[in-house]
Amino acid sequence: MDARRKCRDALDKAVKTSTDAKPSDDATRAAKATLDKLIGQARKLDAKTTVDTWNDMASKLDKARGNLSQALDAKAKADEEAKRQAEAQAQAQQQAPQQQQQTMPAPTPQYRRSSGSGSTSVPQGNGGGTTNNNNGGTSNGNSGGWYVPPETNDNSLPSNDSSL
Incomplete structure (x- = not known):
């Protein structure tokens, strides 16, 4: 019963993470697809499932949920860095014409x-x-x-x- 409850808790967390995830690149889409596949497999487990299978599935769900969270975090950091670089470039482009005007004879x-x-x-x-x-x-x-x-x-x- 403990293994089954542990797997059900892992399943609930995995479903919430998958539902909340908004993948926008290939890495996050792949991580979400893997988690969704495991969620489908976990929902098929029944009373005939062994303790080891329940524990194994709970572990797989937790790992896949963690992978999706890491992929989403990495994408968010990459997007933030790209935004900072774009802002810096735009600011540099704005300053360049001003400097040229000041140095023109x-x-x-x-x-x-x-x-x-x-x-x-x-x-x-x-x-x-x-x-x-x-x-x-x-x-x-x-x-x-x-x-x-x-x-x-x-x-x-x-x-x-x-x-x-």
Whole structure:
């Protein structure tokens, strides 16, 4: 009777573990399948079963239940580690563009010559604006804050231009 009760207790624990298990990989599926097979065999035991068979089945159920628990724990740890690595990688990717922006040199101003009367366009702000060039035209540039000195007829530098 003690061996039978021991096996029934092992069977109850095995059924609960199998029911609660949510296998998500091959190792946990295999461990659950083994436990389920043993549960089926244990349910077929009857009054004619010997004490040794009851004890042997209880031992097999406990071992299979332990194997399933270990497989589930290993999978959970692996999933947690993969999640940590993915978070670390995502964080590193977020920081990489910020570091690149900090180390990039300032862009060199580019001067443009507008077509027409030889006047120079001066982009201002984000939406473009009116410039005071030789013919009173408008510039639609959208780069910000560059100063383009007006063209001079002689090839000398302006002597009093403080913006240079």
